[in-house]
Amino acid sequence: MNEELDSQLSAMFDNELPAAECELLARRLSRDPDVQARWGRYAVIGAVIRAERGVTLNGTVAGRVSAALSGEPALSEVDAARPAGRTPQFRWWQPVAGAGLAAGVAAVSIFWLRSQALPDGAHAPALVAASTATPAPTVRAAQSALQNAAATAPDSFVVPPVQQRPMMVVPATELADYVVAHSAYSWPVSRGNLLSALMVSEPGTSSTPARSDQPASGVQGNAIQNPK
Amino acid sequence: MSADASDLSLVRRVQRGDKGAFDALVLKYQHKLVKLVMRYVRNPAEAEDIAQEAFIKAYRALPQFRGDSAFYTWLYRIAINTAKNAVVSRDRSPIEYNIDRNSTDNDESYDMQGRMRDSETPEGLVLTDEIRSTVNAAIDALPEDLRTAIVLRELEGLSYEEIAEAMACPVGTVRSRIFRAREAIDRRLREVFEGGLGRAEELG
Numbered sequence: 001m002n003e004e005l006d007s008q009l010s011a012m013f014d015n016e017l018p019a020a021e022c023e024l025l026a027r028r029l030s031r032d033p034d035v036q037a038r039w040g041r042y043a044v045i046g047a048v049i050r051a052e053r054g055v056t057l058n059g060t061v062a063g064r065v066s067a068a069l070s071g072e073p074a075l076s077e078v079d080a081a082r083p084a085g086r087t088p089q090f091r092w093w094q095p096v097a098g099a100g101l102a103a104g105v106a107a108v109s110i111f112w113l114r115s116q117a118l119p120d121g122a123h124a125p126a127l128v129a130a131s132t133a134t135p136a137p138t139v140r141a142a143q144s145a146l147q148n149a150a151a152t153a154p155d156s157f158v159v160p161p162v163q164q165r166p167m168m169v170v171p172a173t174e175l176a177d178y179v180v181a182h183s184a185y186s187w188p189v190s191r192g193n194l195l196s197a198l199m200v201s202e203p204g205t206s207s208t209p210a211r212s213d214q215p216a217s218g219v220q221g222n223a224i225q226n227p228k
Numbered sequence: 229m230s231a232d233a234s235d236l237s238l239v240r241r242v243q244r245g246d247k248g249a250f251d252a253l254v255l256k257y258q259h260k261l262v263k264l265v266m267r268y269v270r271n272p273a274e275a276e277d278i279a280q281e282a283f284i285k286a287y288r289a290l291p292q293f294r295g296d297s298a299f300y301t302w303l304y305r306i307a308i309n310t311a312k313n314a315v316v317s318r319d320r321s322p323i324e325y326n327i328d329r330n331s332t333d334n335d336e337s338y339d340m341q342g343r344m345r346d347s348e349t350p351e352g353l354v355l356t357d358e359i360r361s362t363v364n365a366a367i368d369a370l371p372e373d374l375r376t377a378i379v380l381r382e383l384e385g386l387s388y389e390e391i392a393e394a395m396a397c398p399v400g401t402v403r404s405r406i407f408r409a410r411e412a413i414d415r416r417l418r419e420v421f422e423g424g425l426g427r428a429e430e431l432g
Binding site: 006007010011012013014015016017018019022023025026027029030031036037038039040041042043044045046047048049050052055056057060061062064065066068069070072074075076077 | 232233234235236237238240241242243244245246247248249250251252254255256257258259260261262263266272276279280283284287288290291355356359360363364367378379381382383387388403404406407410411413414417418421
């Protein structure tokens with residue numbers, strides 16, 4: 001061993017070596033008998049300084065422990081074998097926690113659905129208040145457009161129709177494509193019902209942009225050709 | 229830096245299946261543990277048996293050791309419990325005297341287990357005495373600053389930082405002084421160990 005390594009070993013014995021340096025030295029300590037013998041003598045020096053009377057210093061305990069453990073498996077092997085033999089423990093709090101979590105999710109869902117169900121006008125006061133506080137140019141433009149629309153539209157208490165959501169159109173169209181492409185393999189009755197349902201749920205299909213036009217007309221044509 | 233970093237690195241190695249790392253931990257703490265157990269039992273041989281049992285229990289329990297406390301603190305608790313249990317079970321069971329021996333009236337001359345440990349052999353005891361006298365002589369021969377540093381560390385249990393404060397020097401100097409003190413003592417001690425072992429073989 002060189003002097004630097006010996007110095008590290010001495011510091012490690014005193015628990016004064018940085019953890020990063022300990023890793024490498026611990027590996028060497030566990031494998032090198034000379035390093036281990038030096039380590040053992042450091043312990044003997046400490047025992048003599050502390051005047052540990054009645055303690056034998058020729059390391060009999062270490063030898064006996066090592067011999068006693070020689071027949072035992074290494075701990076990593078014990079850990080590897082343990083899960084197979086372990087019996088599952090019943091924890092009373094698990095079903096309670098599960099029920100609580102489910103109730104929480106349900107409550108959040110209900111609140112979310114209720115907020116979604118409110119008409120768009122319900123949020124208008126808050127929006128107007130916010131926009132008057134900081135009238136940015138884009139907000140002002142939007143406000144004037146709204147005012148123009150309100151001036152041209154007749155006064156009415158009829159609830160305005162809910163706007164179409166683009167995200168609802170695309171899946172329905174793609175589903176229609178899929179049904180048309182596989183129509184040869186489906187029952188005529190179910191195909192007709194499904195296509196009728198699609199056309200009903202997609203009111204703007206015929207007047208939507210070019211991409212959705214072609215499949216939609218194909219759907220209509222196909223529906224007419226197979227009126228079952 | 230963790231105060232227990234070196235012990236913890238050895239413990240982690242044991243947990244990964246390296247038994248050699250556990251040997252290092254036993255070498256480091258065997259004397260302390262025997263001394264601790266001797267608060268409960270007077271017989272050194274019995275104390276060694278209990279210390280051995282405590283180490284084996286510790287090895288088997290190491291998978292549950294998470295490092296929340298220092299390794300020695302954890303080992304200390306195991307040893308105390310093992311010693312208490314040993315005292316209770318010894319008090320319950322009748323003492324088996326070896327009646328074949330002539331000098332049963334002397335407390336130190338009989339072996340309760342009917343066998344003699346290595347540490348009790350004349351060679352073992354002589355070796356222990358020789359080790360003590362060699363280490364003490366080597367410490368006396370050390371320069372003052374090295375002797376103070378090693379004694380503050382081993383006898384008073386001060387950290388390097390505390391020793392540096394006490395000796396008004398940098399921590400690096402403390403580390404170097406303790407290392408040089410150990411090296412000087414170890415040179416003399418190595419000769420005794422090698423000579424002692426050789427003598428034991430001759431006698432055996």
